[in-house]
Structure formats: structure tokens, C-alpha cells
Amino acid sequence: MASETMKIGFKVWLENNGKAFGDGPYELLRRVKKEMSLRRASRQMGMSYSRAWCLIQTLEQRLGFALIERKVGGQSGGGSQVTPKGINLMNHYAQFRRDVKKGLEKIYRKHFSLWK
Amino acid sequence: MASETMKIGFKVWLENNGKAFGDGPYELLRRVKKEMSLRRASRQMGMSYSRAWCLIQTLEQRLGFALIERKVGGQSGGGSQVTPKGINLMNHYAQFRRDVKKGLEKIYRKHFSLWK
Numbered sequence: 001m002a003s004e005t006m007k008i009g010f011k012v013w014l015e016n017n018g019k020a021f022g023d024g025p026y027e028l029l030r031r032v033k034k035e036m037s038l039r040r041a042s043r044q045m046g047m048s049y050s051r052a053w054c055l056i057q058t059l060e061q062r063l064g065f066a067l068i069e070r071k072v073g074g075q076s077g078g079g080s081q082v083t084p085k086g087i088n089l090m091n092h093y094a095q096f097r098r099d100v101k102k103g104l105e106k107i108y109r110k111h112f113s114l115w116k
Numbered sequence: 117m118a119s120e121t122m123k124i125g126f127k128v129w130l131e132n133n134g135k136a137f138g139d140g141p142y143e144l145l146r147r148v149k150k151e152m153s154l155r156r157a158s159r160q161m162g163m164s165y166s167r168a169w170c171l172i173q174t175l176e177q178r179l180g181f182a183l184i185e186r187k188v189g190g191q192s193g194g195g196s197q198v199t200p201k202g203i204n205l206m207n208h209y210a211q212f213r214r215d216v217k218k219g220l221e222k223i224y225r226k227h228f229s230l231w232k
Contacts, residue, residue: 006132012220014228015125096227103219104128111212112130 008108012100020062026093029082038080124224128216136178142209145198154196
């Protein structure tokens with residue numbers, strides 16, 4: 001085996017009748033939090049606003065709580081912010097994701113590091 | 117969170133300039149081994165023979181060794197069998213895959229079982 005350059009590849013997500021949260025949604029929320037705008041966040045990720053909005057709706061339904069709240073009006077003309085529960089999920093997910101990476105690399109090494 | 121029905125979803129594979137082995141190839145080889153035929157194995161999985169053959173070529177290149185050898189002629193009119201190294205990889209991969217499932221479920225529980 002070309003084991004010098006071989007590595008593990010993976011994708012991981014939360015599931016509840018379909019994907020409920022994962023790396024893509026995490027990144028989208030991270031940008032919403034920073035930009036205070038779903039429109040800017042989705043544009044940065046090369047998604048249409050309507051697609052991002054629809055994605056958020058789907059995730060919220062599968063998670064059972066709201067991820068984003070819209071602020072209507074005000075000096076800045078409104079915008080979006082991540083809900084406290086959404087931020088809490090982001091924090092949990094980030095730690096979970098780090099543990100997954102570490103855990104999978106360990107399991108990979110156990111089975112394949114010495115394999116020829 | 118609808119945490120009663122929430123669970124972890126994942127995909128895992130070996131990577132070396134692209135996917136080198138994973139659940140799909142494992143299943144294909146398992147059927148080749150049983151059927152002694154790449155043609156029957158690919159048909160069972162709803163793949164065309166040419167697509168399966170091309171997939172095997174790509175995997176072999178990324179792995180650096182042969183997965184299948186063709187037996188030409190003979191009473192049964194030829195067929196395919198998995199190489200000893202291919203069988204060894206299958207065994208390693210099956211154990212690795214079981215550990216991955218167990219490990220990921222443990223990490224998921226650690227981060228999300230008590231989360232509301």
C-alpha cells in the first residue's frame with residue numbers, strides 16, 4: 001500500500017430524518033454571527049440567499065429549535081443573528097468535531113499505520 | 117433539541133489523491149469474492165460492468181496494488197477473484213469500520229447525549 005501518503009477521509013453530521021447539522025451549516029452560522037446577516041453569509045459561501053434560507057428552515061425543523069432570528073428595521077436596516085441555542089449548538093459541535101478528528105485518526109493509525 | 121431521535125451520521129474512507137477504499141468498494145469486493153465474477157458483482161450492485169471495472173482500476177492505482185485478478189478460460193469460462201492483498205485489505209477495513217462506528221457513537225454520546 002502507498003501508506004506514506006494514505007490517510008483517512010471522513011464526513012460527519014447530526015441526523016434526524018435527514019442531515020440536521022454539520023460542517024456546512026456550522027460555517028454558515030459562523031459567518032452569520034460575524035456578519036450579522038444571512039445574506040452576506042450566504043454570499044460569502046457562494047450560496048443564493050433563498051437556498052441558505054431554505055437550508056436554515058430545514059435544519060431548524062430537524063433540530064427542533066430556531067437557529068437564526070431576524071432583526072427587522074433599526075438603523076442598520078435589519079439583519080440576522082444566531083439564537084443563543086444556535087450558539088450553544090455551534091460550541092458543542094466544534095468540540096465534537098475536534099474529538100471526531102482526533103478519534104478517527106487514532107483508529108486509522110491503529111489499523112493501518114503498520115499495514116503493508 | 118429533538119435529542120431522542122437524533123443520532124450521528126458519517127462516511128469514512130481511505131484517501132490517497134482521491135478515495136482509495138471505502139464502504140462501496142468493500143461491498144463490491146465482497147460480492148466478487150462470493151460470486152467469483154466482477155460482472156455478477158457489479159450487476160448485483162446496480163452498476164455497469166465498465167463502471168465497476170473503471171472503479172477497480174482507479175482504486176488499485178491509489179492503493180498501489182491489485183485488488184482483482186482475472187482468471188481467463190477454464191471450464192467456467194473465466195471470472196475474477198480478489199487478490200490475497202485485496203482480501204487482507206478487506207479484513208483490515210472491516211475491523212477499522214467497526215471501530216470507527218463504535219468510536220464515533222461514543223464521541224457523539226459524550227457531546228450530545230445530555231445536551232438540550
